[in-house]
Amino acid sequence: MEQVIAKTEEFVKREMSADSTGHDWFHIDRVRNIALKIHEKEKIGDPFLIELAALLHDISDEKLHSSKEEGEKKLTSFLSLLPLDELKKNQIKEIIETISFKGGNNRNITTAEAAIVQDADRLDAIGAIGIARAFAYGGKKGQPIYDPNINVRTSMTNEEYRKGHSSSINHFYEKLLKLKEKMNTKTGREIAERRHLYMEEFLHEFYNDWNGKHQ
Ligand code: ADP
Ligand code: NI
Incomplete structure (x- = not known):
């Protein structure tokens, strides 16, 4: 588990280092930390999923890629390399999809993990x-x-x-x-x-x- 987190950190740092629109590694790190803090207080959700989703939440953002599809591909191909079962990979994708839905708040938050990561992203x-x-x-x-x-x-x-x-x-x-x-x-x-x-x-x-x- 720890190795998965370390590998994800390394990937995200590499992908986001060049951004200056507020989507840099430090934003990701703050969102991760505050999400884990909320989890500790609320005692809901799986901290492993929360941490991974927080780390990856902006990876497929349109602003970092030429298209939405390209961004989604980036996330999917990284997840496919991780030594995790399919269920966990899909859960992470689902969390990220629900929170990064732009243009409104129409997408219902259905999991504790998504609720927490979205709060953390908004707090930042x-x-x-x-x-x-x-x-x-x-x-x-x-x-x-x-x-x-x-x-x-x-x-x-x-x-x-x-x-x-x-x-x-x-x-x-x-x-x-x-x-x-x-x-x-x-x-x-x-x-x-x-x-x-x-x-x-x-x-x-x-x-x-x-x-x-x-x-
Ligand atoms: P995230 O995906 O991390 O929630 P956004 O991509 O929506 O954030 O925006 C990144 C940062 O830029 C946020 O801090 C947001 O408030 C700010 N931002 C987004 N749009 C504007 C804007 N039109 N004017 C000023 N700041 C903006
Ligand atoms: Ni963000």
């Missing part, structure tokens, strides 16, 4: 690290940190998003401030609470500074 998108990742991502995409002409409280269509008519501050309203309510576990919700407050404070200060208050 909020709080201090979430703030840093949002601006890193925005910078890479060439979007402004903030644009007062973009109505931050109005939802944009996915189309507008893709065209880049957004700002990193806008992303907080589109996604980050909504994550607290979407936590699957009690432990996840508790951690999210603190991180959420920190983002709200950050935004408050951001607007104060932007508007030249308190100087």
Whole structure:
């Protein structure tokens, strides 16, 4: 088991080292650690499956590959090399598929492992690290940190998003401030609470500074 984890770590490090959109090895490592911590507190799910799924959760991400299919192939071919039974391999794939489903939250979370890894991934998108990742991502995409002409409280269509008519501050309203309510576990919700407050404070200060208050 330990060998499987070590081999997976090595593979993920190699695959994700070049990414600067917030999808780097350190993101994976944080998600793994926080997922295991949630598991310890909640006492649900299989820690081995949780750890492997956390390590592999972004491997098939479209952003790292030329197509969705290519990403899925990457995950499948790596899993096929592992000395695990088919049932476990399928469980890992299923966990990753349920949590990485983009474009909505339509995919129901049906296992404790998926619930935990999804919470961990979402926790890494909020709080201090979430703030840093949002601006890193925005910078890479060439979007402004903030644009007062973009109505931050109005939802944009996915189309507008893709065209880049957004700002990193806008992303907080589109996604980050909504994550607290979407936590699957009690432990996840508790951690999210603190991180959420920190983002709200950050935004408050951001607007104060932007508007030249308190100087
Ligand atoms: P993951 O797959 O790890 O959940 P995503 O691929 O959705 O994350 O995004 C990676 C990081 O980039 C996250 O921290 C997310 O908040 C941030 N991000 C995604 N889209 C935007 C955006 N339009 N503007 C700013 N940050 C973004
Ligand atoms: Ni992730």
